[in-house]
Amino acid sequence: MANQSPLDVYLGNDWTRHKADFWRAMADHVSQADAGQVVLVMVGLPARGKSLISGKVKRYLQWTSVKAEIFNVGKYRREGTPHPDAKFFDAGNPEGEKARRAAAEAAVADMLKWLKDPANKVAILDATNSTKSRRKWIYEKLEEARMAHCFVESKCDDEELIMANILDVKTTSPDYVGQNPEEAARDFRDRIKMYEKVYQTIDESEKHLTYVKVTNIGHQVVINRIQDYLQSRLVYFLTNLHIKPRSIWLSRHGESEYNLEGKIGGDANLSSRGFQYAKMLPELLRRSGLPKDAPLTVWTSTLKRTNQTAEGIVEEFGWEKLQWKALDELDSGTCDGMTYAEIADQYPEDFKARDDDKYNYRYRGGESYRDVVIRLEPIIMELERSENVLIITHQAIVRCIFAYFMQVDQAKSPWMEVPLHTLMKLTPRAYGVEVEKFKANISAVSTWRPKGSTAKHHEAGEADTVVGEVVANGHGNGKEEEQKNGTN
Ligand SMILES: *[C@@H]1O[C@H](CO)[C@@H](O)[C@H](O)[C@H]1NC(C)=O
Ligand SMILES: *[C@@H]1O[C@H](CO)[C@@H](O)[C@H](O)[C@H]1NC(C)=O
Ligand SMILES: *[C@@H]1O[C@H](CO)[C@@H](O)[C@H](O)[C@H]1NC(C)=O
DSSP states (O other): OTTOOHHHHHHSSOHHHHHHHHHHHHHHHHHHHTTSOEEEEEEOOTTSSHHHHHHHHHHHHHHTTOEEEEEEHHHHHHHHOSSOOGGGGOTTOHHHHHHHHHHHHHHHHHHHHHHTSTTEEEEEEEOOOOOHHHHHHHHHHHHHTTOEEEEEEEEOOOHHHHHHHIIIIITTSGGGTTSOHHHHHHHHHHHHHHHHHHOOOOOGGGTTSOEEEEETTTTEEEEEOOOSHHHHHHHHHHHHOOOOOOOEEEEEOOOBHHHHHTBOSSOOOBOHHHHHHHHHHHHHHHHTTOOSSOOEEEEEOSSHHHHHHHHHHHHHHOOEEEEOGGGSOOOOGGGTTOBHHHHHHHOHHHHHHHHHOTTTOOOTTSOOHHHHHHHHHHHHHHHHHOSEEEEEEOHHHHHHHHHHHHTOOTTTGGGOOOOTTEEEEEEEOSSSEEEEEEEOSOOOEEOOOOTTOOOOOEEOOOOOSOTTOEEEEEEOTTOOEEOOOSOO
């Protein structure tokens, strides 16, 4: 095994036997390949989605355990000039120019300081001023610091998209706190005009730069001089992004026979209550608010319980259904088919090790959460490309996908409670992801095991919420989960 590449293992005849080794090899490969550091420099006029792209890149990298940070020049500038008007941004205003320059310098200095720690991998410089001379200045600074760079230019000529960005994002910007939204939008439009006067797109004369030009977020992508592995992964990610309105529905399979017996893993059928959930799912989806005439695709794992849960949906709506091996439940190796009490009894050290570090603990002959995230990466790429998708999968997989969208950290995500018979709807917004939960009034056992317990799967309290009630509503990007009941 030692001399085999991940691909050799992948292509081996006995996939099942080699599966765990493959992901292990991939995990090691990915962590080695990520050794370098890189600075992404955002380029583009205001309201072209630069902050949105920066946020998504950071979220994606952190989810794959690559340390990333955003250095927003606007934030530094705001410390000196909290509520500037459009005139401040006129290139001919020397006061404004001085303040903006100082902000850029402070942001770059902080960024380079952050990069002194080799554990920190990707710095994202989110700045607005986008002239050739400013790029040259940044390029020279980075060369001097021997730091790899990649300029990411976001261009946008779709007026509707720009207007949506202005209204959606900028009326909530800290620059405009407490101002009339219409006035704020007008001032912001004027500010953009100031930038347009001096804006220079990346062109032929800058061939020495590594860059990616993204037009209308994901519509067209031009790439120059991409060199290393991390850069190409980032470019692939940027190529897949889009900002069309859409939602992602996430659900575990209905209660299974194994759930009833408290066993993990396996490939059991649904219980009779699980089948009831499958039957009710079309109704639950409708109550969650289906997009009008927009196509929806159903993804399941290759295991019977998710397939059976999707049956009612496919029958009712006739949507396209895809089965993904990558959506199969976390492989519990030799513990497959056991109850937590049996594991604690037969493998006490393993049981404790898993409690101590659930994200990194790898079952004997099976997987860890970290391994699962690596195999889910293609799913995340495909999700970024896709529009409306309903994913019916398993507890650990729901946790990992949810953690990606909501930026839940690795110590917490494996402990998240993901009840059975509950549909989640995730809707990406300009700032963060909105979450709604819809609980079916069909009881099920709770499969949630708190740290340090071998709690048998127990009957969850009688479902007392009405079908389709929003039980929680929150936003990603680090914002607090707000509780909001009774809407919808
Ligand atoms: C952008 O940067 C250049 C060079 O530093 C400067 O001359 C120009 O005034 C700046 N423009 C804006 C709109 O900030
Ligand atoms: C699952 O259901 C099918 C069809 O009803 C049945 O043939 C099969 O034996 C069941 N499997 C188990 C493990 O109960
Ligand atoms: C999934 O369900 C369909 C019917 O909806 C069935 O034809 C197919 O055999 C099932 N596949 C698996 C792997 O259970």
